[in-house]
Structures are given as structure tokens and as C-alpha cells.
Amino acid sequence: MRTSVLRRLRTVVSPRSLRSQLLSRSLFILAILLILIGGLQYILMINFLYKNQVESMGAQILQFPREMLEQMELYPYHPAGPANPNDQANSTSPINPVNPGGSDSNASSGKGKRGPFLFLPDTSLAIIKEDGGFLNRSKQSGLPAPQLSSEQYESIRDNLKEERPDQYRIVKDDNGNEQLIVFRPLSGPGGWNDIVQLGVLAAPLKSVALRQLFIFICLAILALLGGLMLYLPVLKRTLKPLDQMVRTVEEINAGNLDHRFPASLGQTEMDRLAASFNGMLERLESSFKSEREAKEQMRRFIADASHELRTPLTSIHGFLEVLLRGAAERPDQLYPALNSMLGESKRMKKLVEDLLMLAKLDRTPVVQRSDVLLDALISEMEPHLRILAGERTVSFHLEPQLHAMCDSDKIKQVVLNLFHNAVQHTDPASGMVRVILSSQNKHAVIAVEDNGAGIAGEHLPHIFERFYRSDTSRARKHGGFGLGLSITQSILSAHGGEIRVKSRYGQGSTFEVSLPSL
Structure with missing residues (x-):
């Protein structure tokens, strides 16, 4: 204190x-x-x-008077009388302005001439x-x-x-x-x-x-x-408002960035300074929040990636131990073990490729664009997609002659990821998937609809996060890692497009991809 x-x-x-x-x-x-x-x-x-x-x-x-100024003669004034006794007759008055030009007895006797005083x-x-x-x-x-x-x-x-x-x-x-x-x-x-x-x-x-x-x-x-x-x-x-601002700034640290200055302090300059500080605090709070979220995402990403890699590595390690115990000399145990190891290695390869692609898209999101006819591109993929769907009902509704500046291989991957996601979440026998290509507001829209289980509302804000899966058991069963939608979003961001999702739990989902068209 x-x-x-x-x-x-x-x-x-x-x-x-x-x-x-x-x-x-x-x-x-x-x-x-x-x-x-x-x-x-x-x-x-x-x-x-x-x-x-x-x-x-x-x-x-x-x-x-002019005459007095011209003819007067100034001399010392003697109150007791003149110094010369002979001048007794002229000493009656110190000033004689009556006859400034005349003569007295002294003048006639030749003893001197005096003017007015x-x-x-x-x-x-x-x-x-x-x-x-x-x-x-x-x-x-x-x-x-x-x-x-x-x-x-x-x-x-x-x-x-x-x-x-x-x-x-x-x-x-x-x-x-x-x-x-x-x-x-x-x-x-x-x-x-x-x-x-x-x-x-x-x-x-x-x-x-x-x-x-x-x-x-x-x-x-x-x-x-x-x-x-x-x-x-x-x-x-x-200066009291300024002192209050100083005390408030001293109390603010990384743990209480939600503090704000009053909007009105009664002074224009102080109000402007308070508004600037509030804006700075909002930016700092947003920055710290983003940093915390990024650290949390990185922590979750490392944990999920380690978990996904540990599962196939554990399987491969187990099969190798089986082979070392003598299964290599028994064909009935050797080939199933090798096939299982091959499948797990493919899963690891796919995971590593997806991680490398995400890292590349995050680092240098540059794509080679060209004029692509989208309806022809999807029609070219139709046989592959029907094989991937199995017994599910698949339909295509394509608007003809719809062009876009994009990388055809990347867009194929986007369509494949969305179609594969729809197949994973629909019933193999009664499932239905529709692929729609249309033009809306100078944008080409590719929509993939399904009648699957849908996505619960609490999962919708997180489905584009890496390694996020709303149904972990089904994703693991079908070999998914929760990276497909993240890769799709990164590819569209590099093209200047966006992806939206509409879903109701138990009634299916619709993923819409929007690309600038020509």
C-alpha cells in the first residue's frame, strides 16, 4: 500500500x-x-x-502673446527685491506684460533695458x-x-x-x-x-x-x-479518467482479458482511447483464444494420430510374433497373417498420405487450375462410384456444360471423399445416394445426398475437424480416420470455394460444394 x-x-x-x-x-x-x-x-x-x-x-x-515671447528677457526671480538698489523702481512686479516694448526711467537714463519676466x-x-x-x-x-x-x-x-x-x-x-x-x-x-x-x-x-x-x-x-x-x-x-484507465490496464493480464473500459468517460479523447484499448483487448482475447484452441487441436491431433498408428502397428507386431513362433512353417496360418499385415500396412500408408496432403495444403495451398467441364468429370467417375456403392441406389443429376477453373484431380478427390462418406453412413441394401450438379449465383454446386443415419446436432460444428468421427465404431469398421472431410475442406479453400452440410438425425445428410464457375 x-x-x-x-x-x-x-x-x-x-x-x-x-x-x-x-x-x-x-x-x-x-x-x-x-x-x-x-x-x-x-x-x-x-x-x-x-x-x-x-x-x-x-x-x-x-x-x-507673441509680443511677450519675442521681447521678454528672463532673469532670476528674487522675492526679497532686486540686488541693485538703482533698480528699485523696476522691481515692483516680476512680470510686466503691459508695456513690453516701451522704456522706463532706467531705460531713459541708459542703465539697461529689461523685457517682461x-x-x-x-x-x-x-x-x-x-x-x-x-x-x-x-x-x-x-x-x-x-x-x-x-x-x-x-x-x-x-x-x-x-x-x-x-x-x-x-x-x-x-x-x-x-x-x-x-x-x-x-x-x-x-x-x-x-x-x-x-x-x-x-x-x-x-x-x-x-x-x-x-x-x-x-x-x-x-x-x-x-x-x-x-x-x-x-x-x-x-485527468481522473486517465488514472482509472491506468489502474485498469495494470489489473489486466492474460487471465482476465475480458475486462473492458467504460464506453463513455465524459471526454472525447478519453473515449477514443478507451475504444482503442477495448479493440486491442478484444484482439488479444481472440488471439489467446485461438492459440489455446490451436494448442488443444494440436494435442488432440497428436493423440489421435498416435492412436491411429498404434492400432495397425500393434496388429503387425502381433502377427510377426505369431510368425516367429512357428506359424511361418504352416501355410494355413502364414497366408492369413500376411494378408492381415498387408491390410494394416495399407491403412498406415493411407493415413500417412492423408497427413502429408493436409500438411501440404496447410503450408502451400496452391493448385494448378484449368478450365474443367464438371459434368464430364463426374460422368467419367460414375462407373467407379457405382462399384463403390455396391447394392445401394445411386442417381446422377448433372447440369450440362458447367465450367469451372479448378484442378480436376483435386475435385475428383473431393467428389470421391463425399461419396465414400455417404456410402459409409447408409445401409448397404436400402441405401440411396444422389449426386447433383447445378449452377447457383455464378457458382457451380456439387451436392451429395444420402438417406443414412444423419448427424446429430452436437456433432455438426466439429465434423470438419481432423480425426473427428461422430460414429467411432462404424468409422473404424470401414477403415476411416476422420480426415476425409478435413482434406475436402482444405482443397476447397485452396480453390476459393466452400463446403456446407445439412443433416437431420435419422433422415440423412447433404453435403454441398460450391466453386466459382465460368
């Missing part, structure tokens, strides 16, 4: 077991699908965030002029604006002219930070050749996408673990 449990446990956890392979491959495929879904989700999420940021930045650019933390701003000039407007208050090549700016300018404003790039600035930059044309007359470039850090957007990806990975791992816990009992239940 313990060994069986260990074997089953080893089968379940073995990497070569069907259950382990199904489980591992299913989880592997599910993991691959989750990885693909996670990667696709990350790409879609980062693109969605980029596009939303681009739309927001585009709306932000539209809020900047725009404070843009974590943002880069630049203007790309029509002549290719690059104006960095966030050098002191925000991020350094990355500068692209002139060919890239020309391509962007062409796209903007074609009213495709959703242009953005992911580039690195001078500090090595990735920025998401967008491009918009300057509004106002003649402003389509100047471009505003606005950029923000891409790291916060990627951080949001990565955080979503991390959440998805955690959920996917939990889903895999939950799937593993749920899949194990489902897989066990699914």
Missing part, C-alpha cells in the same frame, strides 16, 4: 508526468500572455500620458526663428531647452504648415534629462515661420506609467498563484 502511494506521488510530481507538464506549460503560457499584456499596457499608458501632456502644453503656449520652473521654452536662430527663453528660470538639428526643425515647420500640430519629441537636454517637447507656430500676421518650443521633464510621466506597470505585475503574480491553487484540483479531476 505504501509503495503504491509513493509511486503515485512520484508520478504526480515528476517533471515527466502529464499533470506536471500540463500545469507548467499552462502557467508558462499564462505568464507570457500577462507579460505581453503588461508591456502593451505600459506602451498605451505612456502614449496616453504623453498625448495628454502635449495637449495641455499646447493650450499653455496659446496663452502666451516669465518664471517657468521645470519647464524649457525656446523660439526657433525663420532664419534658423534659436532663442532659449528659460535658461535662468527653468530647464535648459534642448536644441534639435536644422533638418528636424524644417520637418516640424512643414508639418505645422500642413495643420498637423500634434508634434512632440522625447530628447535629452544638456543636463542629461529626457524632456517631452512640443512645437506650436507663433500666432499673428506672418508668424507661421517662427516656432515656439515648450518642454517638460518626461521622468514624472514615466514614473506614473511604471507605477501602473508595477501594480499590474503584482496583480498578475497574485492571479498566477490563485490560478495555480484553482487549477490543481481542476486538473486532477480532468
